Amino acid sequence: MKIYLRTCSLYEVRKAGEYGLIDGIKLLPENGEDKCVATDNDTKSIICCTNGPIFVSAAGNNSEDILQQALQLLRLSPNIVISIKATHEGFKACKILADKEVSVMITDLDSTTKAIMAAKSGAAFVCFNMKKVKQKSVANFKVLAQTVKLIRYHELHASVLANISGESIDLDSVTATGVDGLEITFTGLMKFLENDS
Template sequence: MDFYLDTADLEEIKRLNKLGIVDGVTTNPSIIAKTNRDFKETIIEICSIVNGPVSAEVTGQTVEDMLKEARDIAEWAPNVVVKIPMTEEGLEVVNILSGEGIKTNVTLVFSVAQGLMAAKAGATYVSPFVGRVDDIGEDGIELIQNLRTVLKNYNFDTKIITASVRSIGHLEMAAKAGADIATIPGSLLPKLWKHPLTDIGIEKFLSDWEKVAK
C-alpha cells in the first residue's frame, strides 16, 4: 500500500518525506486555504519535494471551467494529478482529460456505483471517503472491499485511494481490503509507528544498559 500525505504543510511534508514512507500527497481547497499561500506556488513546491503523485483540485463547477483549470494545473509539474469532484460534469471532464493523457483523481466518492462510474470515465484514481461514510451509519471499509471487487472483476486500472482516514484501524482495514493507497493526515501518520510497548521496551533496554555501563 502506498501512503499519501493529506496536507499542504510544506514543513510537515519535508520532515515526513525524509522517512522514505511518503509516496505522494493529496490536497483540497480547504487544506490549501489553511496555508494562506498561493495555490499554484504551493502545489509546485510540493511537487518538487515528493517524487510521487500530487493531487490538486479544481474549484470550477461547469465542464468548461473545470477543463480550463485542469489543463492549467496539469502543466505545473510532471507529477501533478488533477482532482475532480464526482458529479455529472466531473465525469465528462474526466473522460475528456483521460483522452488527453491527463491523470485524474475523482474525489468525494461514497458508493460503489460512483467509483465504478469514475473508473468507466477513465479516472486514474478514485477516492472513497471511509470516515464520512462511517459518519452516516454505513461501513466505509466495506465500501473499499466492494469497490476493490468490482474494479478487479472488470479489469479497471483505476487505483483506489482510501480517503478520510481517521484512525490506525481505518488504515489497517483498508490495507486488508486491498486499497492501493491511503491518504493520511500528517497528525495521524506518527501514530502508525508509535506503540506503548515499543516505548517501554526502549526504556527497559536503556535502563539495563546503564546498569552494565556503570
C-alpha cells in the same frame, strides 16, 4: 499500499519524506472545505521535492470551468494528477481529460457504484471520503473491499484510495480491504507511528 500525504506544508512533506513513507501528495487548496492553513505553503517547493503523484484539485460550476483550471494546473509539473469531485460535471470533465491521457482522480466517493462509474469515465484513481462512507453505512470497510474486487474483476485499471483524514479509523482494517492507497494527514500519520498498540 501507497501513502499520499494530505498537506500544503513544506515542513510536513520534508518531515514525512525523512521516514520514507510517502508516495505522493494530495495538495490542499487555498480555499474550500479542506483548505490549506499552513504558513509554509510553498507549492513550487513542495512539487520540487515530491517524486510521486501530486493530486491537485480542479473545481468549477461546470465541466468547462473544471477543464480550464485543470489545464492551468498541469503546467506545474509532469507529476500532476487532476483531482475532481464526483459530480455530473466532474465525471464529464474526467472523461474529456482521460481521453487526452491526463491522469485524473475522482474524489469524495461514498459508494461502490459511483467508484465503478468514475473508473469507467477514465479516472486513474478513485478516492473514498471515509467520513461520508461512515455516515452512510457502518459497513464502510466492506464498501472498500467490494470496490477493489469489482474494479479488478472488470479490469478498469483504477487505483482505489481511502481518504481517512479527520477520522479515527483502524488503519489495519482499511489496509486489509486491499485498497491501493491512503490519503492521510501528517498528524494522522505521526499518531499512527507513535501508537504502540
